[in-house]
Amino acid sequence: MFGIIQHRFALSKQGAKDLCRGICWTTGMDLALMLPAVYLFVFLRDYLRPVLTPGSSPLLGLWYYVALGLSFLAVMYLVALRQYRSTYTSVYAESAIRRISLAEKLRKLPLAFFGEKDLSDLTATIMDDCTDLEHTFSHAVPQLIASLICLVLVAAGMSVYDWRLSLALFWVVPVALAIVLLAKRVLHRNNRKAYFTRRDVSERIQEGLDAICEIKACNREAEFLRELNERIDTHERVQTRGELLIGVLVNGAQSLLKLGSASVILVGAGLLGAQETDLLTYLLFLVVGFRVYAPVNEVLNNLAALFYLDVRIDRMNEMEAMPIQQGRTDFDPKNFDIEFDDVDFSYESGKPILKQVSFTARQGEITALVGPSGGGKSTAAKLAARFWDIQHGTIRLGGENISGIDPETLLKNYSVVFQDVVLFNASIRDNIRIGRQDASEEEILRAARLACCDEFVRRMPQGYDTVIGENGETLSGGERQRISIARALLKDAPIVLLDEATASLDAENETKIQAGISELIRNKTVLVIAHRMRTVIHANRIVVMDNGHIAESGSPEDLLQQNGIFARMVNTQQGK
Secondary structure: HHHHHHHOOOOHHHHHHHHHHHHHHHHHHHHOOOOOHHHHHHHHHHOHHHOOOOOOOOOOOOHHHHHHHHHHHHHHHHHHHHHHHHHHHHHHHHHHHHHHHHHHHHHHHHHHHHHHHHHHHHHHHHHHHHHHHHHHHOOHHHHHHHHHHHHHHHHHHHHHHHHHHHHHHOOHHHHHHHHHHHHHHHHHHHHHHHOOOOOHHHHHHHHHHHHHHHHHHHOOOOOOHHHHEEEEEHHHHHHHHHHHHHHHHHHHHHHHHHHHHHHHHHHHHHHHHHOOOHHHHHHHHHHHHHHOOHHHHHHHHHHHHHHHHHHHHHHHHHHOOOOOOOOOOOOOOOOOOEEEEEEEEEEEEEEEEEEEEEEEEOOOOEEEEEOOOOOHHHHHHHHHHOOOOOOOEEEEEOOOOHHHEEEHHHHHHHHEEOOOOOOOOOOOOHHOOOOOOOOOOHHHHHHHHHHHOOHHHHHOOOOOEEOOOOOHOOOOHHHHHHHHHHHHHHHOOEEEEEEOOOOOOOOHHHHHHHHHHHHHEEEEOEEOOOOOOOHHHOOOOEEEOOEEEEEOOOOOHHHHHHHHHHHHHHHHHOOO
16 A cells, blocks of 8 residues: 555655555544534533423533543644644655655766756756645645545544434535546646646746857847747746636635535424424534534645646656666776777667767777767767667677666766866865865865966965856856866876867967876876867877768878878868
């Protein structure tokens, strides 16, 4: 049963147990809240004794009612305390588990997943969806199930007194539930639409923030705002329609529930007049009738959250179902040669990026991937570090298939410098230290000097303690690139991947940094991607990639003599 609940509500195993416990205590709370009605019934029964039995007098005194009232208050307090801990406190703990679980899931997903998802989409799933689920499971789900259980128990108990009055009191409940269930499909469809139109608005805003420079440079502000307003208007219309539907449904159901009390008054009056029931039973149903629908009304007030539940749970289950990259963590290769053997790869089915790619990047050598843009060079470099899993063929490191090695274990052997640098809103020192967390101050400064960072860092107000803003916004492109090179130098891994590592640098700084890179690549397996032929002309091996195939392969001297693609690229850049 716990497994079914766990899957249905996207909970952890402990979360499923806590939900069941919360339902039990919420049911107890709903029943405990009937105690004031019981107290009133006991009082009326005693107070009306002289009327019902002429010559008698009330049996219970003041102290009895004080003791009974205090006892009922103590029971309600204890049950409320347990109910709070089993719902709200447990739900908050489950929410923390859910967020951590999602973060762990994201950590193990292949990068292909992030290429298909927008940042705002992932952020909304981790933050908004988890928050809404937290609210729903603390305020609605246990209450809904507990209300139904409580109504069944109370209805069964009240039937013992008089099944006709019980029927008059509770006939409205199944009718109200039927109306809600009949409307659920329409509301679910509208909720899904509202969910995705809101996500569409978020994604458009995120896109505008990321591309604000391009939008302004191309004078597209008016068009961007017009499209954003259209998406906001669409979401507003869908949301308004949903709110109206929910409002009509909730108010209609609550109005219908009030007919239950009216039914008891009319049916009870008739039965009392016909002397088919007694006054105490009639009063009992009147008293209970004013309290028994309270849990249902509370559920109806949270009906919108309940109907949104399936949409958000579907999102959670979708992410949980994503295949993760995993493998063994004991990896000790005999060498660090990288071998591509008949590799095929595509980001989307039917659109191959690499086709039958085979080459070897040997340890102690520089292997350069060159060729026209879109040929698959960067993809091949990322596949070498298992950023994605290939569809066909084998990639080996030290003779072992990397698809069987845990990605985090594998990446300990790689230093990576990509053209698109990512920095954190932290100090320069901390951004460099990402390469190796246990590095000493002397090692950090050495890596910075080799990457030619020291010169511009010394000019900053706090030096290496200067916070550089989100993604290094206070730095130039060349300065950001040099910090990423310093990271790689600090990590000092046996395999180095350089994807346009000096593309953001001017010729003078590129020449300076080459000395640092020479230090980085000494006696290591080096895979270099560059469009500047002078950057790779001294490589041990050149692999020319064109349209996903290997067009040429060999030493620079051999390829120049072949007068093929590589030779034409060299001659073009030299102005020949």
